[in-house]
Every structure is written in structure tokens, then in C-alpha cells.
Amino acid sequence: MPEISIKAETLFYIGTFAVKNSMVLSSLVFIFFVFLGISYYKESKKDEKSGLYYTLNLVLRSLYELFGSIVHDKIDVFFPLLSAFFLWILLQNWSGLLPGVGSIMLKVPANVVHGTILKEGAHELNTENLEKEKVQTSHEEIKSIPLLRGNNADLNATLALAIISVAMIQVYGIQFLGFKTYISKFFNFKDPIYFVLGILEIVSEISKVVSFAFRLFGNIFAGEVLLTIVAFLVPVLASFPFIILEVFVGFVQALVFSMLTSVFLSLSVSHH
Amino acid sequence: MDAESIKLIAIAFTIGIGAIAPAVSIGSIASKAVEALGRNPEAESSIRTAMILGLAFAEAIAIYALVVALILKFT
Numbered sequence: 001m002p003e004i005s006i007k008a009e010t011l012f013y014i015g016t017f018a019v020k021n022s023m024v025l026s027s028l029v030f031i032f033f034v035f036l037g038i039s040y041y042k043e044s045k046k047d048e049k050s051g052l053y054y055t056l057n058l059v060l061r062s063l064y065e066l067f068g069s070i071v072h073d074k075i076d077v078f079f080p081l082l083s084a085f086f087l088w089i090l091l092q093n094w095s096g097l098l099p100g101v102g103s104i105m106l107k108v109p110a111n112v113v114h115g116t117i118l119k120e121g122a123h124e125l126n127t128e129n130l131e132k133e134k135v136q137t138s139h140e141e142i143k144s145i146p147l148l149r150g151n152n153a154d155l156n157a158t159l160a161l162a163i164i165s166v167a168m169i170q171v172y173g174i175q176f177l178g179f180k181t182y183i184s185k186f187f188n189f190k191d192p193i194y195f196v197l198g199i200l201e202i203v204s205e206i207s208k209v210v211s212f213a214f215r216l217f218g219n220i221f222a223g224e225v226l227l228t229i230v231a232f233l234v235p236v237l238a239s240f241p242f243i244i245l246e247v248f249v250g251f252v253q254a255l256v257f258s259m260l261t262s263v264f265l266s267l268s269v270s271h272h
Numbered sequence: 273m274d275a276e277s278i279k280l281i282a283i284a285f286t287i288g289i290g291a292i293a294p295a296v297s298i299g300s301i302a303s304k305a306v307e308a309l310g311r312n313p314e315a316e317s318s319i320r321t322a323m324i325l326g327l328a329f330a331e332a333i334a335i336y337a338l339v340v341a342l343i344l345k346f347t
Contacts, residue, residue, distance in 0.1 A: 217339070218335035219331075219332075221342070222342070252328050255324075255328075256328045
């Protein structure tokens with residue numbers, strides 16, 4: 001059986017900052033994303049535009065119409081956030097399917113992978129412990145871990161996206177309705193029934209974060225596990241239909257994340 | 273029974289029971305979508321979009337069970 005890790009593994013340390021393998025791929029995608037944005041902006045200034053400009057324009061226009069059908073007249077305010085969510089998650093999901101992701105291995109000492117190297121530093125003053133550590137690290141095992149890992153197969157990344165999404169829902173709600181009106185949805189002391197409803201609203205906001213994070217993480221991570229297991233069972237050709245399925249799943253999850261955000265946004269900025 | 277075999281049984285039951293409700297709901301979503309399509313064939317694209325969204329939400333329940341099973345299995 002190939003080894004599968006739920007957490008992203010640590011490649012190396014910069015100071016005390018652990019660089020995980022999901023972060024490497026995420027940084028590459030981030031650079032690509034910025035490059036795409038800059039080249040789109042430059043093309044839009046030119047008189048004769050290239051094919052890239054029109055392709056991106058087609059994508060952005062269809063996204064604009066799609067989200068416009070949900071949030072109606074406030075689309076110009078929400079469009080940057082929603083399309084950024086969609087394109088970012090889509091690029092991250094698809095970059096996890098590229099050949100080499102998860103298959104290029106790197107040999108790393110086991111204490112780096114399990115994060116025990118920091119504890120070693122803490123014991124440095126104690127000479128007795130230091131000697132013990134030396135004995136342990138002298139025959140340390142070398143683990144081989146993948147150099148790249150899909151960013152959305154790391155729960156930290158999807159949790160960050162979910163927190164940004166739910167926080168922006170609150171920010172826009174306060175911006176459009178005013179602080180007092182918006183917060184009265186959660187804390188309302190006029191009526192006992194509204195008070196209980198307010199508690200339920202708070203719980204539903206928290207559960208939004210959890211469901212956003214786990215839906216994205218679960219789909220992408222399950223896809224990776226599926227591809228690994230199928231490639232292990234039947235080495236040749238069998239994983240091909242599953243890769244097509246994963247391309248589709250990546251698209252649908254990006255769509256679901258941004259659509260849900262837009263639905264919650266349009267709910268939170270409307271008067272009750 | 274030792275702890276290891278109980279863990280394996282728990283994993284099997286987690287994903288097995290967790291997949292029942294999403295399976296039923298995905299079936300009912302698809303059957304309703306096909307019904308709507310038969311009644312109103314022009315609205316194919318909007319029905320498809322709504323159906324895929326609904327399928328993704330129903331599937332997410334199975335994914336939660338799968339994540340719990342995977343966490344039990346690999347940690």
C-alpha cells in the first residue's frame with residue numbers, strides 16, 4: 001500500500017517556520033495567477049489583443065453573468081471576491097492533477113517530517129538530553145515524501161478560504177445594512193423567540209466555516225486518495241477515467257464554493 | 273476482539289452507513305431532474321446547473337463520512 005498522509009508533510013524549516021509540501025505547489029500556482037492577471041491587464045491596454053485576452057474575457061464574462069443571476073444589482077461590488085474564489089480554487093484543484101504532483105519524492109529526515117526537530121532545539125541547554133538526542137539522531141531514518149501536494153488537499157488552506165468567505169459575508173452585511181441592523185440578527189433582546197433565533201444564527205455562521213472547509217478538503221483529498229489507490233491496483237490506463245472525473249469534480253467544487261458564497265452574500269445584504 | 277480490528281470495523285461502518293443517505297438523495301435529485309427535463313425540454317441547461325449543484329451538496333455528506341473514515345484509517 002502506498003503511504004497516505006492526511007496532513008501536509010514538512011519539507012524543511014526556515015527558522016521556526018515549517019515549509020509544507022502543499023505550500024510549494026500553492027506558491028507556484030500563486031505566481032502563475034499573478035502572471036496571468038498582469039498579462040491580462042497589459043493586454044487590455046493594447047489596441048490589438050491576443051487570444052489569451054479573449055479567452056480570459058470569455059471566462060470572466062460568463063462568471064459575471066452567472067453570479068449576476070444570484071446577487072443581481074450588487075454584482076459590481078461582489079464580483080472581484082467571487083471570481084477570485086472561483087479561479088483560485090479551480091487553478092489549485094487542477095494543478096493537483098498535473099503529472100509529478102505527489103509522485104516526485106524527496107528524501108527528508110523523519111524528525112523533520114514529524115516536526116520533532118523543534119523540540120530538539122529546546123533541549124539544547126540540557127547536556128544530558130543533548131547526548132540522548134545525539135544517540136537517537138545518529139541512526140535516524142530517512143523518509144521519502146512527495147515534493148508537491150495539491151493545496152486544497154491540505155485542511156489549513158481550505159479552512160483559510162472558508163474563514164475569508166464567512167468573514168467577508170459579515171463585513172458586507174455590516175457595510176450594506178449598518179452595524180446595528182446587521183448585529184440585531186444575532187443579538188436581539190426584544191423578544192425571547194428572536195433571542196433563540198439569534199443563537200441559532202450564530203451556530204449556523206460557525207457551521208458554514210466547517211462545511212465550506214470540509215466539503216472542499218474532502219472532495220479534493222478523496223480524489224487524491226482515489227487516484228493513488230487506483231494507480232496502485234492497476235498500474236496502466238485504469239486511472240485515466242478517474243482523472244477526467246477529478247477534473248470535473250475540481251470544477252464543480254470551485255463552482256459550488258463560489259456559488260454558495262454568493263448565495264450567502266445575497267442573503268446577508270438583503271433586508272428582512 | 274483487539275483494538276485494531278474494532279477500528280477496521282468502525283471504518284467500514286462509518287463509510288457504509290454514511291453513504292446511505294447521500295445515495296438515496298442523489299437518486300431522488302437525478303430522478304426529479306429527469307422528470308423536469310421530460311416536462312420542459314427547453315430548460316435543459318438551467319436544470320442541469322441546478323441538478324449538479326444539488327448533487328454536489330448531497331455528495332458532500334458522503335464526503336464528510338469519507339473524511340472521517342480516512343482520518344480513522346491513516347492516523
